[in-house]
Amino acid sequence: MKLLLDEMISPxxxxxxxxxxxxxxxxxxxxxxxxxxxxxxxxARMASEQRAMVTNDVxxxxxxxxxLLAQGGEHYGLVFTxxxxxxxxxxxxxxxxGALESLLLTHPDDAALRNRITALP
Numbered sequence: 001m002k003l004l005l006d007e008m009i010s011p012x013x014x015x016x017x018x019x020x021x022x023x024x025x026x027x028x029x030x031x032x033x034x035x036x037x038x039x040x041x042x043x044a045r046m047a048s049e050q051r052a053m054v055t056n057d058v059x060x061x062x063x064x065x066x067x068l069l070a071q072g073g074e075h076y077g078l079v080f081t082x083x084x085x086x087x088x089x090x091x092x093x094x095x096x097x098g099a100l101e102s103l104l105l106t107h108p109d110d111a112a113l114r115n116r117i118t119a120l121p
Contacts, residue, residue: 001107003079003100004046006055007035008088016097022104023051040064043075050110052077054100054120056088065117077113079103081120 002023005014011029018024027034027042034042039060046053055061058080065078079100081088086095099120107113 001077001104001110001112002049002051003104004031004034004042004049004051004053006042006053006057008056009054009081010088010090010093010096012090012093013096013100016093017100017104020097020101022101024100024104025051043068043078047073047075050076052079052113054079054081056081056083058082062117065115069115074115076111077115078117079113079120080117086120 005011005024005026007027009026011026014024014026014030025031034045039057043053043064053061055078061078061080065075068075086092086099103118103120
């Protein structure tokens with residue numbers, strides 16, 4: 001599975017995961033052309049790349065998920081994170097990398113999360 005980390009997630013997480021052999025990019029550093037796009041456009045672009053999206057913006061992306069499926073559209077997965085369980089702080093880099101690597105190892109196929117939502121602990 002390939003992942004894109006939303007703007008609020010440190011690009012260091014993507015670098016660490018790439019160093020371990022995973023296909024992970026971060027909007028903030030790796031994909032500047034995606035900065036400022038609407039959430040709906042991001043989901044559409046990631047569907048065309050068969051890449052799941054990792055985000056902390058649960059409210060907006062849940063609506064996009066529901067609307068897409070109701071209209072017969074598709075996406076390649078939404079991975080939700082929560083500050084209460086996985087705070088976005090430098091001290092938590094190891095936890096972020098571990099949680100995402102576990103997800104990647106248990107879902108290696110690009111379509112593993114197709115049209116699905118999952119949440120990191």
